[in-house]
Amino acid sequence: MRSTTPLTKIIMMANVLVVAVALIGLLVLPSASAPPGAPRQGVAVSGPPPTSSASPSPTPDLPSAELPPPITASAEFARQVKANEAGAVPILMYHRITRKRLASIDRTPAQVRKELERLARDGYVPVTAREFATGRMDIPAGKYPVVLTFDDGHPSHFALEADGTPVKDTAVGIIYQVAVKYPGFRPVATFWVNQHPFGLREEKDQERAVQWLVSRGFEVANHTWSHPHLPSLPKKKIVEQLARVERLLKRLGVPPSETMALPFGAMPRKRSTVQSGKWRDVSYRFKGVFLAGAEPSVSPFVKGHDRRAIQRIQSNGRKGECRKWCSDYWLGWLDKHPGERYTADGDPERISIPDRLRGSIRADQRKKINAY
Template sequence: MKKKIISSIIIILAFTLMGCSKEQQEITPKENDTTFEEALPEEENIQQEEASQPVVEINYEEVMPYEAGHIMVVMYHGIEDRPPYHRTEADFIKDLNFMYDHGYRLISMEDYKNSNISIPAGFTPIVLTFDDGLSSTFSLEEVGGNLVPKKGTAIYLIEEFSKAHPDFGKEAILFINGGKGAFEGAGTYEERLKWLVDNGYQIGNHTNTHPKLSQLTGEQVQEEIGKVDTLIKSALPGYVVDTITYPHGIRPEDAYRQFVVNGTYEGNPYQYSLGFREGPSGPMVAPIHIDFDPYNCPRVRGSEGEEGDLEWWLNYYENHKDVKYISDGNPNRIAVPSESKDKVNVEKLNDYELYLY
């Protein structure tokens, strides 16, 4: 649930729908007697019920939320026995279990970008990313006439884990290259991407041929980004693609970095909000932090055994909880300790309350 959506619903319910139950949601008025519950799909009713729950005030001195703190964005590739860029099935499940048991909750890249982080008080958001469009990351197989995630793929494992731990969340973004070979398996290219989006996942751009962008001209950078941008939008009409991961973690030369933000390829314009590298290219602060650099975002390699990998950072934050993002559970606030007031980019607060304690 996005913070602004929640806030708008609460206001509308309070002033225009007096007497209606908390499970009801605002919809366009219709000239019939259809009730709110009848007009909405069952899933939307469930989501509205969750959104309508009253905000529980916490003891800020006990929880010590820090909503400008570090948020890990984890870089995975496939579910294969080829470390350090790939994870075995057992190791990936181990990662998910550790995250869950130590207070991490999945959020989408969209909510990360917009600081719409609605997780319970005391918990920490985390974002999962997968590069290269590998079939071991996601592919479909036909079961009983239906296309479903193939067993053993990363998306299948996330789906199964979320069934056992529904409060963990079910979010990830998958970055693909050019051509229609991504997520090879059953179904067409369009059906594979559509399944992901229909089931709450996101698609991002990983360039056409996976080059070192620093070796390309401005025109070539636009071609690398624009080809994949057009490909995704052709497969998913109306879909917004606004996040890119740089191949090898390498950005274009300074003179051409403007073409990451926006550009044109064969008459088709594109525009991007976030660009991710590999490793600690900068501080892993939240997007609301004054030092956040949207086109130089760091990612943590999903592996273990080396300094700076996922295992290393998970252990680091166990011993440095004061620097990581901790939620206050209030979707309408950005809460930080008083001494961290200057760490918040107030220009990005929009309608959120800056709460100091």
Template sequence: MGLLRVSRVGVVVVAAGAVLAGCAQSEDPQAKKDAGIAAAKAAAAGQAALLKTKMAAAAKVHANELGEIPVIMYHRVIDKPSTQDDRTPKQFRTELERLAREDYVPITAAEYVSGRIDIPAGRHPVVLTFDDSSPSQFDLDGMGVPKPGTAVAILQDVAKAHPGFRPVATFYVTRDMFGKTSPEEQTEMLAWLRDKGFDIGNHTRDHKSLGGKPEKQVNAEVAAGHELITKLVNTNPVTLALPYGNQPSHKDWALKGASGGVSYNYGGVFLAGYTPALSPFNKKFDPLGIPRIRSMDKTGDCVKFCSTAWLDWLKTNRDDRYTSDGDVKTVAFPKFKSPFVIKRYADRVLAY
């Protein structure tokens, strides 16, 4: 028993000596410095390898996140169009099917102006916007399902047939509110849209032109539309679509202001039509006047300036359109386009 005890003590002493020796070695300043340098070099090498991999992946899909984005403007979706802004359900479905085939992915106006464009690599964002809150755009049956033939129902149908084609859009609402008159019905409609990932934007309450109006009146019109939404669903709109596309005398009045205790501060103001919009990362992007494209076939003025014509142009000039690298945390583009990136996104740049 005594020998055994001595042996055990010896083992403990030897082990303790080894631990002490190890501690002494790990506390050596030079050793710690060398280990830190080695770790830093390994981390830098890993980052360089990761960057190289990301750049190769971006180049493979021809990523260009400084490119142009179609923001398409819709109004009524009805069987018998009576104005040039109306589309039939068939025409609307046909356009959505084309967008899906050509690798477009819908995003909301709020996502667009904030730069949260989270879509797969090689895909292109498209912003679907609906003005004036027509019942043909959205209505629900007694079970809370979008009624067949409405724009929302058609969008959901196309999304089911084309996985990855997000069923989202932005609705610029007015006091008409999809034909609903009671606050309860209006809240029901807006809450359904919000909860399904749709975006609700301000189109002013009364849809009056802001052109030529004094600042106080512009502020009052915009604030009234803002309050209309926030009182119903307690959700702040992020963007404004100008009634008739008419800008006020000072464009910034539509972007930021206050009236009657209601203030607004938007990420972007949308016009009524004309051309594709610039990337929010492009230094030429102007949040005070973002262009949209009217949905229409190639007829009359629309031979050049409406959705079919512009989608044809973007298909032909594919290097000019926005193509994602698949990473929402980076802004990827060919290196020669570097002069066009906004400086505040410099830490996200992936120039290949």
């Protein structure tokens, strides 16, 4: 992946453009309706009661998110699978999933399904944003990590049928459909939520929803309380926005957020405000802060990785501002440049890379280098 100074400026400009489009799409247009069969706002999510066990009862017949047993990768094995854990990782950004797109950042169920099936066929295995940020992308050797992220906790992301299975055209429903069709496609994703996760108003319904997801390997984390434009707020208001979500998630039984996504991808002037803070008796500290675009992220093991501003890719085609900056373009680019893509070695204790990339690994990770 290219990394010259002029490109960096272009990327930042593209990110600003993505932010502008998101502002228009989310602030001006009305909220899209939930997919057919999804519960209305304030209506209880059907399904099992919340539980802290790994598999709530009754358990729908759904694929597991468990990772394969770890292996020990030798230099020769890493060469055979063409491992490159200094490569680029696509982190895809989704918003509403609607039958009729009302904004450029909306996607239809068919578009999401098509993109996820493409990822599965091409050898990508989903990991959560938390797993990416902490460097625990322990997927099978020779496979490529991809991070599926969904902003705003929209009703189209998650809802359950009366039998406890995900509604077909929600994000979770589509992810499981693809996982059934392609068994190597791990059914996990990250949902960054606001004050009403998945459009639910009653706390008992919110609790049931997030517990269902977290118990199955999905990540539910912080996207601010009311989705404001953070650069427009004073520091104390930014801290309150983040802490209030942490307080809610704690009540719902979710572990403290290790990641957060900036509303509209807009970074406050003082970055440290969104990295850690305390409001009243609630504190937060994130290991990864995510932007809104506009290229694959560098590996968390390399020197250029900035956990305070992690790049994402908007899920979209190649029209308008997406001609070079959205998922269809970048997935094609990575396919044409496989040497630039993160390829796993299957070994959580080693960072396998071609020998020429030794100098790219962060100093605190060099003891793990397995070069070939």
